[in-house]
Amino acid sequence: MIEVEHVSKAYGGRKVVDDISFRVKKGEILGFLGPNGAGKTTTMRILTCYMPATEGTARIAGHDVFEESLEVRRRIGYLPENPPLYPEMTVDSYLNFVARIKGVRSNARKARVGDAIEKCNLGDVRRRIIGRLSKGYKQRVGLAQAIVGNPEVLILDEPTIGLDPRQIHEVRSLIKGLGEAHTVILSTHILPEVSMTCSRVVIINNGKVVAQDTPEGLAHQMKGAERISLTVEAPAAAVREKILAIDGVLDVHAEEKGEVSTCSVECRLGSDLRRILARQIVDEGWGLLELRAVSMSLEDVFINLITQE
């Protein structure tokens, strides 16, 4: 449905997006994850035909975003970082206007607008002036605007920003529901959001794709390596050698500080090696000062990935 091939975007010589490639299949929800300034918004703007790429091609439903921009625009719903709202309009008239410029025929418009209002839970504010709504409502009006034309592809730039926890939950389940009939790309820098809503994740940093997998796969990469932190009274090299010999140990980083070595032991997922490690160390006659399981959260992996350079 969405094919991005070697897309780059440069501003005055500085590459904001650098050779990004990914694909999204029909009905997938792709999470676009990265720290602020990683190039998420720029990539989305290229996909929505708001700005052209410096290099590379992107296609949506088989149409090139540059060559056939009008065809692409007919097929997308886009929620920019700041919801594009006209504060002087009412929710109803605003959604009607958006439906109109998205080419929804007048006889279908009422149903489409009603549908979007219902999905985004805007029923009780539909006659209110947008400028007087709270941030959470504005964000939902922005979301309603994106889905009002019933587009094949939804591109949502940080859809849950500015919402309270209950609304975040609502919007996430809404997006999940949308994923059944639409193809969705959403950007975020909130990790749990990705594991909760997305079927696939692209992690981007400094304009480059650093990882691409399903949330489970990433979690595997992250949690797949359980860590145990050890502090032992023994030379680092000896500790490393003995521990690496244990079945289930993937890697050992050991550091020596005077008499004491601090090790970080990576173990295979699900193999709780704490007892075995403890016994081994005692058997060797070393003093065991500390032994602690370190679980790697999604956050750790994310930070790991984006700080690797």
Add this chain to the structure above:
Amino acid sequence: MHNILAIWQREMKSYFVSPIAYVVLTVFLFLFGLFFFGNLAEVVQYTTMMQAQFGQSGQPIDVPAYVIQQLMRTTSLILLFLIPMLTMGLFSEEKKRGTIELLLTTPVGNFQALMGKYLASLTFLVILLAAGAVTLSPLFIYGQPDWKPMLAAFLGMLLYGAALLALGLFVSTLTENQIVAVVITFGLGLMLWLVSVFASSATGATRDVINYLSVISHLDDFIKGVIDTSHIIYYLTFAFVGLFLAYRSLESMRWKG
């Protein structure tokens, strides 16, 4: 066409829900009425004086024509001030609010967005001039003035306004600050207004060119009731250039981001 209409309607609504429309309309009508009254009073005083001096034998003067000509010259100045207010928000406001991102990612083309907005500002100008025309009704109640030269004057005013609106629309695509848009539009308008000052010190072809550029020199014939195609062409070309520049500016916005 469909999209142009949608944009036009939204712009019209937004004119009338914001105070801009009412302020511009009120100020225009107040000044228009004031100068109409002033010019009329002046003529009346003049005729009374003439009659007192020479009796009925004095030269008859065409009161409505005189009043309209004076009034229209003033109106062109009033419009120079007010038109930038009508165009300042057209694109700068969209840029500031980020709604430009909506417009440019929906199937609305740049051209359609531009035309919708331009036609909305033009419609507002027509409303303004029509309201002004209604103010002139006393002339028709108390006499039978010739309406054709008046119509010519209003046509000239409309063309002159259409040209300035296109200029304002272009400036509005350049900035996201409405104040900046107003000041630049007004400055450019005033420059094109006063450019004929330089004509007096120039000679030959330069002088003709400068005189031709002056946005006001083409208005005088209309005010006198003469419809000359060369003036119509001048204003239409002016408007076209403005719209073309605005279009290019919108296109380039996509590249700059």
